Structure formats: structure tokens, C-alpha cells
Amino acid sequence: MPEPFARRYRDAVADPQLAANLLTFQRGWRTMRDARFDAASTSGAPDFDDLRARLAAAKDRVLADHETYIEQFSRMARANGVIVHRAADGDAAAAIVASICRERGGSLIKTKSMVSEEIDLNHRLAAQGIAAIETDVGEWIMQLRGETPAHMVMPAIHLNRRQIAATLRDATGHPVSDEDVADQVRTVREALRPEFLSAHVGLTGANALIANTGSIMLVTNEGNEGLLTAIVDVQVVVAGIEKLLPGLDDAATQLRLLARSATGQAITTYTTFITAPHDGQELHVVLLDNGRSAMRADPEFSDALRCIRCAACASVCPPYAAVGGQVFGYIYSGAIGLVNTPFHNGLDNAAGPQSLCVSCNACQDVCPVDIPLPAQILAVRRRVVEQRGVGALKRVVFAVWRRRWLFNAVFDVATWLSAPLRRNGELRLPRPRAHRWRTVPAPAVRPAHRLIPAHTPGRRDGPLAHSAARGQRVALFVQCLTDRFSPEVAAAAVRLVAACGADVVVPRAQHCCGLPMFDSGDWPTARVLARHTIAALESSDADWIVSTANSCVVAVVHEYESLFKEDPAWARRARALAARTVDLATFLDRVAQLPDGALADAPADHGPYTYHPFCQTRTVLRADGSARRLLQDVCGIQLRELTEANICCGFGGSTSMTAPEVGRAIAERKLGNVDGSGATTLVTDNPGCVLHLRAAASARKGRPLRARHLAEVLAEQLDGVDARERQAAGASPGRPTPGSAQKRS
């Protein structure tokens, strides 16, 4: 079983090779995976969305009537001559396997089975004197090293070839090439071939159990399944009861999704359906519960039983790339590991890993069965907090934060006290080593609520005055972070919305939306702030609530629904507010419907631009298209292509504070991609991302990068157009302004 979380985390961040290996892996995986699904959809075959809707529906049919499908499978399998067992937990499953092994000579050979890892089967058997040998290349390497798999599909993907060569040399006593992977694989083949030939009992997992035929589906690449299942006299299949599928047509859907999601293959090399024992073999199936029934009975988590163990949620996850699956997870890794660990291995073992999620939602985006993993991780976090509390530091911070007057008083004092340390918008503060990769942003001398008037009438002139939003009443939701650290962003938003001919009000009672508390699992405090926010914004009597804080827009339109699930009155008010709450880009693009070229101007030369969408702008608000249109078509700014634009920046709320090494790794990945684009101005659309990336970019010497909020860039363009029009009105009409006709690149 794994070491304690804090120890695993320390070891992982101290190993520079680990993150390098995983980053290479993730990039290769994503390219292959996307290419496979793109190829399928362009050839007219069912696309990702279609396939995942189908498989999720098949899995849901099983889960709705689970016991019936288990019974059907068991009945069919028994009729085929299979011996079917039910095991309530790991102890029961291990006892069944041990008794089979003892009857047949006492050792066991295995293909890769995550379920056997889940119940720590090898160690349980070893305690009874039964040796179990792994045959999957990656899994055998992990067994030799005494580690748990770092990835559900590629267990040793956190290691490089030199590390693996050393392990194989130690194990075999033979010379093994450091560089030649083929030589390493040959070493494994030659070392394990005699083990296959002398085996009597073999254990496999199952990728699916087909209820209406009693068949076991196994998906492999290496050929170990074929060798093992043909050679052994007794085959034992250990499978979780969530592996059931109604029929073989559903298996075809799973196959199409599984290989592409897991390894980026069109299909795995071997797909096998075992329906009955062959030539006097004995075939056992152990159906394992181990928390699955409890999961099914839990409405927040039952969807997670759709999982087909493709590990896409790990392969796509930015924090996973920083620390690996032995830290970002327990036995199961990636997002699903944070979700199912409480049920299979206990809430205590999920407590540490869940804190590393940055809520970027990338996992749900690629999940082939559409599991709401981000919401489930937050639910795990909430349960951890309910059981253990939010922690001493956050308790104090939230006690201040939830009271607007106290929050403001603390900030006023802190701003005054820190004034001598202020240089260029940053505080010259000593920082612990783990935080030196970023600077500390200074709080604004004048927060937004003292800078922006409570009411700004809509303009009747100017380049945007005839927008579709003319005459509307818009309330600006400032956000507490913007109020104190980026008041210029809120001011820019007011200028832009007013320029569209809309009246802008800034409700004075507004404060924090409750997102930091919600994300930290402290839902009672989050509810206090959410109710306050709803009441404050409702009182504005506005047609639209607009914000430059996209994370907080997501909170209002998405998270409040979960917060008030059991409070219908507030849920109704939250829904009504959500219906008219939008991010600035959506407002300007879809509500005001700014035409192409409306803000085309070429003010000061800031070099090439690129755009990084805040994760939830893309995955929840689906507003990244609007932001791009505003920049490219409305402003005429040609954006440089940003590689891995769909990867988080690493801010992740408090994660970059509590796990600074994770925040750093992801920020460096992002900045590396920005450098690669050639851009010197990075535009993004969430204040947290702007501050995080600005602080990380500022700390690296010699590579200046402007990190700007979308609102600031758009307002710069507006000011440029205004200045040009004023000049044109004052000076000789028709004279072109320098640079006004050309686009910036």
C-alpha cells in the first residue's frame, strides 16, 4: 500500500525526471487521441459525442437495474460452465483466489488488473505464501520496483527508459540497454516466457462482462492474455460489478471509445471474448463489490460507475502531469481516482490527493462516458471538510472573507502597511523557496468600489453606441479579487459596456460570490456568500449581470445549483439570476452583437498577441469562441496560435498556494507554450489566471510578457478608436491615422 500522501507528494516534486517524463507522455497522448477521434468523425463514423452518449446510456441502463444484470450475467455464465463467485470486499475476493491457488499448486500468473491492485491482492496472497507474478510489461516493472501503478493503462509511464533498464538489470542479472526500448521489451519477454509455460492458475481482469451472453471481454496489446488463458488449467477473472454491459453491440461502442481514449490506438491489438472454459479448463469469475453498491446508492457518485478505466482523465490532467498517479490518486489515479478512492479504499486515502485538483474540467471534456468528475471531486472535497474541517488557516481566512466590512478593513490596513514594499504593482516580500517562481501582486491603492461610480449612463455616441445592447440596464459584478487587485479591469468593463449604449450600475452591497469556499469544500460559508450575492445583484433590477471574472460567472450559473439543491426558494432565485448572468465576452459578442471591425485600431505596439481561454470559459461557459471573435474580428488583432491552449494555467484557486510546485509546473508549461507562439502579449479572461501568469512571468528574468485581461485589451482598442474619432472630428476630416488601416500580427 502507498506511503502517506505528504510523503508521496514530497518525493514526487523532488524528482525532476518525473514531471518531464509525464509531460512528454501527455503531449504525445493528446495528439494521438485527438487525431483518432477526428479521423473517425471525418470518415463519417460515429464521433466522440455520439459514441459517449451511447455508452453512457448503456452503462446507465445497467446501473438503473444493477442486480438484474448481475443475475443475468451469472445465470448465462453458469450455463456456459463458468463458476461465478460474489465477493463483498477485498478480503472475500482474496480468500476465493487463495483457495483456488492452493488447490492447484500455489502460484499465480496475472495480466494487468486494476481491481487486483484495488484490493492489494498480490500482498494478501503473499501473506498466505502464494506468489503472484505480473506479466504486463509496465505492471511487471512496477511489481519489481514495489510501486503501485502510476497510470491505469500505462503503469510505468512516469519512468524513462534508463530508469526501467536499471530495474530490469537488477531483476534479471543480464545486461540491458539503457537506450534501446526494444531490447528492454525483449528482456521482459524472455524473463517471463518460462513463467507462462509453467503456470497452472492465471488471473485476469475484465474490460466488460456481457450480461446477455455471459461473456468476458478482455482488451490487451501484448499477447500475455492469449498466452496465459490458453496455458493455465484454471483461469480466474476478478471484475468489479460495474463492468457489466447489456450486450455485445454495447461492447462495440466501448471498444471504439476505449482504445482511442486509453492509448490513442484505433483499436487494441487483442480483443477477446471468453464465454466458456475450453478443453477441460476451469473458469472462475469473481464479481467484486468493494464499495460499488454504496457508490451506486449515492446520487452524487453513481455516475462514476460508468468508468471504463481508460485513464483519459489522468492523461489530460495538468496537476497529474506535475506529480504522477501515485500522488494524484491512491490506487486508482487521475480524476476518477479522486472520486472512487473514498468508496474502494476509504475517504482518508482520498483526502490528500483531492486537494490537487485545479477544477479545470479537462477530465470531463475527454471522459468517454461523460462522468461529471469535476463536480464529484468537489463533492469528495466537501465530505473531507465535513469530516475533518477546512484546516486552521482557511478557517481564519474564510472567517474574515465572509464579512465584507472585515475583509475591506483587513485589505485597507494591509495595503497601507505594505506600501513601502510596493514596486511596479508588486510587493518585494521574502518568499519561501517553493514560492520563488512567482512575484507577489500588490493590492490596489484604490479598490474598484472606490474607483468606479455606482452608475454610469450608456453613451449615446462613439463606435459602439448602436449596439444591440443599447438602452439595456447592466449590473457589473466586480468580484472581490478584481476589486482589490485589478480595479482597472472592472473600470475597463464599465467603459466597454457603457460604450455599447447600456446603463451600467455597480451594486454597492456586492462582495464575494462564495467560490473560494465552495472550491475548498466549505459549503456552509459558500452558501452565506452566495445568498448575499444573489440578493445584492437582484436589487440592481438589471437586464443583465456582467462580470469580467469568468470563474465567478461559472459559480453563479453553475455551482449555485449544487449549493442550493436542498433549498428550493434560493435555488429558484439562483436560477433566475443565472439566466441573465454572462461573462463580458458573451455580452459583447452575443448580447451587444458588436460587428466586425467595430474596434479595429492600432494603438501602441505591444507585439504579437495570443489568447489563453480560462479553462471553464471553454468547458462550462463555452465563451472562448466569443473572446476569439472579439479579438480577431471585432478588434482586428491577429492571434498567434497557442499550443495546448486547452490546458489550465495552474492557478486553480487555492491549489497554487497549498501545492505551489503543482502551480509552478503548470504555469511553466503554459508560459513555455506562450513563448513558443512568439507572442509577447498574453490575453486571458479570468482575473485569477491573469494574476497567476503575470506573477510567474514577472519572476523569470529577461523574458518580458504582458499578461492582460480581455477587458483591458478591448478597452485599449476602444480608447484608440475614440481618440481617432475625436481627432478626425477636430482635425481635417478623412485624414487616415497612422497605422489605423493595418492589422497587427
Add this chain to the structure above:
Amino acid sequence: MNRPAGDADRLVALFASEATAVDATVEIFDDVQGLRDGLALLCDQAGGRVMATAAVSGLLPSAPRLADSSAAALAEVSMGVSLAWRGVAETGSCVLLPASRSERLLAVCAPWHVVVLPVPRIVATLDLLMEDVAGAVATADGQAPYVTMITGPSRTADIERIITIGAHGPRRLQVNLVRGWGDA
């Protein structure tokens, strides 16, 4: 499984391109005699011991009987020859329905695996294959205890995600497509 000839050509072309994309080698023979010659050539190239399943052993110059071979004896084989039950054009896969554990083993234990695939046995998609598999496994007498779909030679990407051909199974998979096989 009768279908117009043009359809068969399209399936053969798709099968060949998909199978080749996953590192199988594909040869197409117009008749059984051509197939015999092709297999004889492969036997020469393979050297060592060649074994074939009962359904195709008659096509080889001389191959020892597979029946009753122990796992240890099979481990010495340098090339195994099997007959496919189906082919899948969409994925370039050969589907075997082995009659015994020895036939199963023959498909994975030798460094070379040759599959004879009669063209009329190719189905277009995975979904059509699953309909056939459902029919085969549903029979009460256990006609299809083990069905395996093979797509390219065995491989692993467990080390640095680098695809290495030839893990525990064959390093080379040769698919001999044959037209004019009698059982269509």
C-alpha cells in the same frame, strides 16, 4: 454473405490499408493455389518449426499435427498458421474462433503468425462482427468458448509510450487474403 464483387474489392482495400497501418503485412491471392505457393514461400523464410491449425495444415508443404502439442512444444514453433473466422475491414482485424487451447496458443506463442483470411469472410464494421459473435457465442453447446480479434502483431507502449512491436506475442503478423475460397 454474398455481396457484389465491387463491394468485396472495397472491403479488401480498406482491410489491407487498416491492417498495414497497424504493422501487419498483407498479401492478396486470387485463388487457393496461389495461396499454397505463398505459404510455401513463407515456410522457407521462417525456417525452424512451422505449425498450422487443422483447417489450413493441408495447404502447407509439410506441417506437424498441432493436436495434442504441449505448451512447451509449441513454444519452439517459429511460425504458426491459422485460419480466420472473420475479418473486419474497418479495423484491419482478423477474428479467430480457435477449436482448442493449442490453436489459441499457436496464435500467440510463435514469433511469426500467419492468418489465412478468405475474402468472403470480411465484414465491413465492428458492429456487423458483433452480430456474428453474438450468434456464435449464443449457441448452447459452447461452439465459441473463445473468440479473439487480432489487429496487428503484439506490441507494448508501456515504456515511454514508444510503440514496440513484439511483446509477449508475435513480432510479425502476416495476413494472406484469398479469393475463391470454397466456403463462402
